[in-house]
Amino acid sequence: MAILAVVFHVPALQAQDGNRDASVPGTIAGAILGGGVGFVGGAFAGGAIDVALTPSCQDLCAIDGIVLGAMIGEIVLLPLGAHVGNRGRGSLLADYGVSIAIGTAGAVSGVAVESGVLLGIAGAVQVAAVVFTEVMTSPRLTVSPLVRRGSQGGTDIGLQMTF
Secondary structure (H helix, E strand, C coil): CHHHHHHHHHHHHHHHHCCECCCHHHHHHHHHHHHHHHHHHHHHHHHHHHHHHCCCCCCCCCHHHHHHHHHHHHHHHHHHHHHHHCCCCCCHHHHHHHHHHHHHHHHHHHHHCCCHHHHHHHHHHHHHHHHHHHHHCCCECEEEEEEEECCCCCEEEEEEEEC
């Protein structure tokens, strides 16, 4: 639900704040894809590292490594996916700041109360916040008509683009 709120809410903010050279659908798709790849890849890596460090591991003893790896992978690749989906126009550093802050807070609170629902909500909020940050840090783009007197007595007509 939070993702749908971003789709409908961010364009309204863009209209108020001036046009931005940002791709909202691309940013959302990149964030979801990057977060998903990071989650799954991190889970596999975390589980493999946990098993390698615990040779007597049997059954689900690697669950801690799987959970921790999934969280770290999602926190790291979600902002990168959003940034790539937006064609590199926003601030990757700001995206990472938001992702680390919300991802860590969500993980700590979700693990503390042992709630998978809280972890899911934190993930949705993280996607929405990273998408919002990526779009709002994209440069402004203004296109306006340009009419001026030409150098040889005529009139030059063109477009002026401001970034």
